[in-house]
Amino acid sequence: MIPVLLIVIPLLSGCISFFLKNETTARLWALVSTLITLTVSVLGVTYFTSNPQWITDVEWIPSLGSRFSVAGDGMGKLLSMLTAVSFPIIFIATYKSSYQKANQFYAFMLLSQAGLMGVFLSIDALLFYFFWELALIPAYFLCSIWGGERRIPVTFKFFIYTFIASLLMLVAIIYMYSKTPDHSFALNSFYNVKLSYQEESWLFWLFFIAFAVKMPIFPFHTWQPDTYEQSPTATTMVLSGIMVKMGVFGMIRWLVPILPTATWAWGDTVSTLCIFGMIYASLIAIQQDDLKRLIAYSSIAHIGLMCLAIFATNEMSMQGVMIQMFNHGINIIGLWIVVELIERQFKTRKLSELGGLAQKAPVLAILLVVVSLANTALPLTNAFIGEFLMFSGIFSSVATKYNIVFAATAGISIILSAIYTLNMIQKVFYGNTNSITVAAKDIRLNEKMILGIIVIGILVIGVYPKPILEITQGTVESILSRMVTKQP
Amino acid sequence: MMFSGIISKRSSVIRYIAIAGLTILLACNILELGGTRFFNFDVHKMLVFDSFGLLFNSIALASTLIFVLLSGRDMEKVGVHVAEYYALIFFILCGVSVASSFNTLLMLFLGIEIISIPLYILTGSDKRNLKSNEASLKYFLMGAFSTGLMLMGIALIYGAQGNFMIGYGAKTLSPLMSAGLLLLLFSMAFKVSAAPFHFWTPDVYDGAPTVFTSFMATVVKAAAFIAFIRLFSGSFGNVQPQWQLMVALITAATLLVGNITAVFQQSVKRMLAYSSIAQAGFMMFALVALNNKASEGLIFYTAAYCLATIGVFAILIKMKDYTFEGFNGLAKTHPVLAGTNAIFLLSLAGIPATAGFMAKFYMLSAAVDDGHVLWLVILGVVCAAISVYYYFRVIQAMYFKEGEAQEIETTPAFRGLLIGIAIIVIVLGIFPQWLIDNLYYFIPDL
Numbered sequence: 001m002i003p004v005l006l007i008v009i010p011l012l013s014g015c016i017s018f019f020l021k022n023e024t025t026a027r028l029w030a031l032v033s034t035l036i037t038l039t040v041s042v043l044g045v046t047y048f049t050s051n052p053q054w055i056t057d058v059e060w061i062p063s064l065g066s067r068f069s070v071a072g073d074g075m076g077k078l079l080s081m082l083t084a085v086s087f088p089i090i091f092i093a094t095y096k097s098s099y100q101k102a103n104q105f106y107a108f109m110l111l112s113q114a115g116l117m118g119v120f121l122s123i124d125a126l127l128f129y130f131f132w133e134l135a136l137i138p139a140y141f142l143c144s145i146w147g148g149e150r151r152i153p154v155t156f157k158f159f160i161y162t163f164i165a166s167l168l169m170l171v172a173i174i175y176m177y178s179k180t181p182d183h184s185f186a187l188n189s190f191y192n193v194k195l196s197y198q199e200e201s202w203l204f205w206l207f208f209i210a211f212a213v214k215m216p217i218f219p220f221h222t223w224q225p226d227t228y229e230q231s232p233t234a235t236t237m238v239l240s241g242i243m244v245k246m247g248v249f250g251m252i253r254w255l256v257p258i259l260p261t262a263t264w265a266w267g268d269t270v271s272t273l274c275i276f277g278m279i280y281a282s283l284i285a286i287q288q289d290d291l292k293r294l295i296a297y298s299s300i301a302h303i304g305l306m307c308l309a310i311f312a313t314n315e316m317s318m319q320g321v322m323i324q325m326f327n328h329g330i331n332i333i334g335l336w337i338v339v340e341l342i343e344r345q346f347k348t349r350k351l352s353e354l355g356g357l358a359q360k361a362p363v364l365a366i367l368l369v370v371v372s373l374a375n376t377a378l379p380l381t382n383a384f385i386g387e388f389l390m391f392s393g394i395f396s397s398v399a400t401k402y403n404i405v406f407a408a409t410a411g412i413s414i415i416l417s418a419i420y421t422l423n424m425i426q427k428v429f430y431g432n433t434n435s436i437t438v439a440a441k442d443i444r445l446n447e448k449m450i451l452g453i454i455v456i457g458i459l460v461i462g463v464y465p466k467p468i469l470e471i472t473q474g475t476v477e478s479i480l481s482r483m484v485t486k487q488p
Numbered sequence: 489m490m491f492s493g494i495i496s497k498r499s500s501v502i503r504y505i506a507i508a509g510l511t512i513l514l515a516c517n518i519l520e521l522g523g524t525r526f527f528n529f530d531v532h533k534m535l536v537f538d539s540f541g542l543l544f545n546s547i548a549l550a551s552t553l554i555f556v557l558l559s560g561r562d563m564e565k566v567g568v569h570v571a572e573y574y575a576l577i578f579f580i581l582c583g584v585s586v587a588s589s590f591n592t593l594l595m596l597f598l599g600i601e602i603i604s605i606p607l608y609i610l611t612g613s614d615k616r617n618l619k620s621n622e623a624s625l626k627y628f629l630m631g632a633f634s635t636g637l638m639l640m641g642i643a644l645i646y647g648a649q650g651n652f653m654i655g656y657g658a659k660t661l662s663p664l665m666s667a668g669l670l671l672l673l674f675s676m677a678f679k680v681s682a683a684p685f686h687f688w689t690p691d692v693y694d695g696a697p698t699v700f701t702s703f704m705a706t707v708v709k710a711a712a713f714i715a716f717i718r719l720f721s722g723s724f725g726n727v728q729p730q731w732q733l734m735v736a737l738i739t740a741a742t743l744l745v746g747n748i749t750a751v752f753q754q755s756v757k758r759m760l761a762y763s764s765i766a767q768a769g770f771m772m773f774a775l776v777a778l779n780n781k782a783s784e785g786l787i788f789y790t791a792a793y794c795l796a797t798i799g800v801f802a803i804l805i806k807m808k809d810y811t812f813e814g815f816n817g818l819a820k821t822h823p824v825l826a827g828t829n830a831i832f833l834l835s836l837a838g839i840p841a842t843a844g845f846m847a848k849f850y851m852l853s854a855a856v857d858d859g860h861v862l863w864l865v866i867l868g869v870v871c872a873a874i875s876v877y878y879y880f881r882v883i884q885a886m887y888f889k890e891g892e893a894q895e896i897e898t899t900p901a902f903r904g905l906l907i908g909i910a911i912i913v914i915v916l917g918i919f920p921q922w923l924i925d926n927l928y929y930f931i932p933d934l
Contacts, residue, residue: 061921063784064853126849133840144888152888156880164873171869174853175862 002044003070003121004056006080007114007131009037010087014110023102027095030106034087034113041084045077045471065177065184066126070118074475075322078468079120079242079249082329086241087113093337093450094234097344099146112138112238119246125173125185128254129166135246136162139239148230155230158223162213165220169210172203176258190258191482197261204262207255208270214247215303217270218277228296233340236292240299241333245325248306252321256310257482264484267311268400274311275409278304282416286423291339291349294424295332298375301413302328308410309390312403313483315476317393322472323465324386327374327458331383334371334454338364341443342428351424356433360440365429367451372421374458377414382461387414399485503560506574510556513581514549521546533653534595541589543787543923544714548584548707551794552577555707557905558802559699566697567613576606577703584711588718592652593642596715600638600679603708604631610703611696623695630688634678641671645723654722661727669724669731673738676719679712682772683741686765690749693761701757702801705764710790713771717786721778728778736776736861743769743871750878755810759878760800763836766875767793770868773851777858784924785850791923792843792916796832799909803829806896815882816891825898826886828906835913837879838872843916848872850920 013033020026044054054077057069072080087109099105115138118131136159143155173185179199180189195203213220228236256263278301285297306324309317341364342357343349358365374381377388395407433440443451461468521542556563556577564570583602590596608631612624645668646652661669674685681689693701724731746766753759771789774782803825807814819826835844848868855865885891916923 061919063921063924130840133845137834137839141887144884152884156884159880160873160876163876164870167869167873170849171852171856171865174849174856174865177853178856178859 001056002040002048002053003072003076003080003117005040006037006044006084006117006121007070009033009040010110010117011114014107014114017103017107017110020103023098026103026106027091030110031088031091031095033110034084034091037113037117038084038088041081044072045081060124060127064126065180065182067124067184067186068127069124069186070121070127071123072121073478074472075249075252076121076475078322078326078471079245080117082245082326083113083116083120083242086237086329086333089333089337089450089454090234090237090241092446093237093333094340095446096444097232097234097340099232101145105142105146108138108142109234109238112142112243116238116242116246120249123187125177125187125190125254127185128250129170129173132169132246132250133163133166135243136166139235139243142235142238143227143231146232146235150226151230154223154226158227161220161223165210165213168206172206172210175199175203175206187253190254193258195259197265200259200262201266204255204259204266207259208251208266211247211250211255212273212307214250215244215307216247216300217304217307218273218280218300221277221281221300224300225293225296228299229290229292233336233343237333237336240296240336241329244299244303245329248303248310248321248325251307251310252318252479257479260482260484263311264313264399264486267313268402271308271311271400271402271406274304274308275406277301278308278410278413279416282413282420285420286416288420289351291342291351291424291428294351294420295335295339298417298420299328299332301417302375305387305390305410305413308406309393311399312390312394312397312406313399313480313485314393314397315480316389317397318476318480319469319472320386320389320391320393322476323461323468324383324390326468327382327386327461330454330457331371331374334367334451334458335375337447337451337454338368338371341447345440351427353434354428355431356429357440358429360433361442363448364443364451367448367455368429369425370455370458371451372425374462376418376421380459380462382458382465384462385465397485399483502571502574503556503564506556506560506578507553509578510549510553514546514553517542517546517549534592535586535589536591537589540718540783540787541585541714544588544710544790545585547787547791547794548581548588548711551707551710551791551798552581552703554795554905554909555703555798555802558798558902559702559805562805563699566699567615569613573610573613576610579606580703580708584707587711587715590715590718591654591722593645593654593719593723594652596654596719597635597638597642599715600712601635603711604635604679607631607700607704607708610700611692613700614697617695617697619695620697623692626688626695627692630678634675634685637671637678638675641668641675644668644671654719661730666730669727672719673731673734676712676716677738680709680716680768680771681765682738682768683745683765684738686742686745686768689765690758690761693764694755694758698757698801698805701761702798702805705760705801706794706797709764709768710794713768713774713786713790717774717778717783720775721783725778732776732778732860735772736864739769739772739776740864740867742766742772743868747871747874751874753878754812756804756807756812756815756882757810759812760797760804763875763878764797766871767797767836769871770848770851773855773864773868776861776864777851777854779854779857781850781857782854785847785854788843788850788916788920788923789847792835792847792913795909795913795916796835796842796844799832799906799913800829800836802902802906803832806898808896812881812885813891815885816889818886818891822896822898824903824906825896828910829886830883831910831913833879833882835917837876841914841917843913843920846917846920 055071060068115131115135122128140159179193216224281297281300288294306321309321374383377383397403583599587599608628614620644664648664678685750759750762774786835842838844838848
């Protein structure tokens with residue numbers, strides 16, 4: 001019941017939002033709807049945790065053997081909770097932003113939330129694909145209508161990129177489906193498919209490209225910085241906070257356990273791509289002058305690490321990925337909120353045009369420093385837990401011969417991330433004020449509250465990550481039991 | 489129908505008669521599909537009304553009904569002989585039902601000809617327009633040629649098997665039989681505008697009055713496909729391995745030509761002409777695979793494609809400027825038109841939650857099930873991605889670009905109907921079962 005609610009509430013309220021006339025009403029409606037979703041999700045994770053409450057399985061297209069089956073395992077619960085938490089945060093943080101045709105804006109936002117929930121909760125491949133695309137279409141409209149100057153070509157590139165990749169995945173899904181013993185799209189039937197190594201390899205790459213584009217993994221990342229830069233900030237938060245997790249999630253649920261041999265065999269290749277992308281993205285991030293692009297590239301580096309950890313195939317690395325998916329979502333949304341605040345006040349995102357904000361806006365400065373340090377995985381912050389687990393997992397991995405090389409080179413990217421993050425803090429907050437920043441004001445109460453909540457979340461998870469790790473324990477074990485770490 | 493023009497000079501009366509006629513036909517057809525028998529002619533097994541044919545007839549009738557409801561008024565602007573236009577359309581429908589239920593090659597030929605000849609006239613119905621005349625002549629000459637090929641093919645097959653019945657299912661291919669097969673394949677490929685027999689399509693679709701293009705590109709093309717698959721699964725199903733590669737190559741060529749050429753078009757009408765070639769490429773998947781899923785899929789595809797294309801054309805007819813720029817800013821001035829048009833285009837592009845996705849999905853999975861043509865599946869997927877480019881150009885123009893407000897007159901009924909079709913497109917996309925089930929309701933075999 002709970003998964004259905006999580007999908008249907010945003011879906012319905014999104015559709016209704018198209019018919020709201022007034023901007024204030026639409027905004028309030030969206031906020032209330034996401035708060036209800038959040039309540040359902042929190043209740044589901046804390047109170048109604050039994051299986052029947054988390055599984056719904058009804059007939060959908062019997063002639064194809066596809067069922068509307070949604071269920072939340074640990075990973076599904078965690079990511080649906082991330083989705084449920086993020087949207088109210090995004091709406092409150094951008095509460096003061098005004099949009100043309102606001103009803104449509106909020107409608108598309110809610111629809112994308114529904115799509116995301118569906119992706120994280122469906123355990124039927126066709127249904128998964130359905131929601132996967134459904135999350136994309138609203139994002140396309142959001143970026144194209146409300147984005148920056150170059151929005152149309154940029155968003156189009158983004159769309160074509162992800163659409164081609166998804167279609168490749170569709171081919172893989174259909175192929176898997178034709179091989180299932182009982183002609184069904186259910187995840188469990190996919191587990192039981194026996195394939196030759198050659199088939200597995202082909203399917204592996206078809207799936208991998210779809211997920212790699214979403215995440216994005218080098219060399220499929222070229223759409224990402226442009227899109228993040230051109231999208232309205234609220235959408236960027238959704239894209240980077242939650243939508244990239246679709247890629248990581250998809251890999252863990254639909255790729256690694258289904259095609260274990262190919263995963264093992266191609267693990268080193270993928271890991272090399274990840275490492276290369278991490279270093280490359282970090283180096284570019286150091287050069288960036290635009291805040292949005294800087295954060296976009298830093299996101300590529302962080303996601304690369306997660307992908308690397310998936311292919312390390314052990315419990316620590318997997319748990320690290322799980323908790324880091326949640327953390328990265330929260331942290332990057334925090335960063336975008338700060339960017340939004342800065343941009344709204346000064347009408348610029350250029351590092352070279354900012355400076356000396358710490359004197360004028362001390363609260364903003366403190367909050368930003370905490371969020372950005374969390375982004376570089378400083379101890380006591382949430383990201384430290386995730387990255388520590390991932391690194392020790394990669395280091396002790398037995399699935400690859402190059403575990404030490406991978407861990408060491410990935411470590412370099414952490415150092416690089418410290419460089420660009422500190423550089424950003426310094427350029428924005430310290431130094432002398434200039435003509436643009438001299439009239440700076442500190443942030444308002446609602447912004448303080450939201451950033452405050454994020455910062456508290458960062459610190460709490462940083463000190464006491466156990467509840468989250470417990471949620472995902474079961475998923476990690478069942479996935480690892482299907483993976484292989486040596487030549488079969 | 490033809491004589492209704494004598495009874496009344498007012499075109500609206502004729503339209504209402506047509507609508508009433510279509511509704512009655514549709515109702516009869518659906519009842520028949522449900523198992524009620526109305527007439528029992530002895531057709532000497534020349535025609536077989538199985539659920540496949542009947543379901544398609546219902547789709548064709550429903551599409552025509554929607555077409556008349558949406559664009560009937562525009563048809564009256566083409567010329568003065570309104571009653572004749574309706575009469576010709578009814579003739580075509582007669583041909584459609586023959587072509588969807590034939591059991592002998594003779595009936596196939598009759599059906600295809602009853603469809604084609606009124607079409608030549610409709611294409612040229614805008615008598616004062618040079619392009620329309622040119623299109624008509626071109627269509628006629630090319631069509632006559634392909635008819636010749638078809639007759640030749642039928643004659644050869646008659647020579648080979650000694651009768652006209654389909655379903656004899658040659659086990660081996662004699663030289664006569666294979667020559668006949670090739671000729672039939674080419675002439676049918678011409679009728680469904682598959683490459684490399686597609687050259688007439690853009691010119692004819694562009695030259696014909698837009699209302700009739702809409703009809704031609706949907707109901708007629710779908711009927712030709714149904715005849716195509718009936719013929720090939722009935723007559724040549726057993727020797728599929730011999731011709732599969734050839735059909736696969738035609739499919740690949742059609743997909744590539746249609747999609748790539750559509751990218752470069754400046755006029756939406758011409759783009760739709762090429763897109764109809766591209767969609768034909770997808771429907772060809774059914775022929776390549778030729779299994780149960782393929783025939784289910786083809787029925788579904790025709791329904792999805794007809795609905796969406798009729799909708800897009802109905803909106804296009806209302807526009808004064810057929811270029812992409814003509815659509816600029818439509819979302820601001822006419823939100824309903826833009827919204828429904830966007831849904832139709834998304835469906836044509838095959839985005840999930842629309843009927844078009846399920847249709848493409850059926851086609852792809854039929855081809856994967858077949859197992860021999862995986863390269864074609866990958867090509868199809870790439871082409872589907874290309875198609876997104878040109879369909880989305882219209883959406884971009886409507887939603888993201890500023891434009892001058894155009895004077896477009898629409899009645900509330902027109903808008904309501906568009907919304908209705910859009911809802912059907914979405915419902916079919918989410919619950920395709922509703923349509924597919926009907927296929928097995930009455931007679932469980934093709």
